[in-house]
Amino acid sequence: MIDEYVLKYITDFMKLCKKCNKYDIYNNKKQCSICNDFYCSDCKTNLIDVYGFYKSKYCIECNKLIGF
Ligand SMILES: [Zn+2]
Numbered sequence: 001m002i003d004e005y006v007l008k009y010i011t012d013f014m015k016l017c018k019k020c021n022k023y024d025i026y027n028n029k030k031q032c033s034i035c036n037d038f039y040c041s042d043c044k045t046n047l048i049d050v051y052g053f054y055k056s057k058y059c060i061e062c063n064k065l066i067g068f
Pocket residue numbers: 017018019020021022039040041042043
């Protein structure tokens with residue numbers, strides 16, 4: 001049985017991977033800066049580093065839309 005505290009911890013710090021539907025620890029380095037899709041450690045290769053005024057990460061889909 002999962003108690004409420006643990007459940008809160010999980011929902012605050014864990015996020016569902018867009019690609020494989022697995023939970024992983026939330027980290028903004030693993031999230032698209034445009035659509036906020038999150039990718040787990042295994043799938044973070046779906047994020048592309050973009051260097052502009054500040055460093056950000058775009059997922060493959062958003063990167064296509066922007067057209068780099
Ligand atoms: Zn994944």
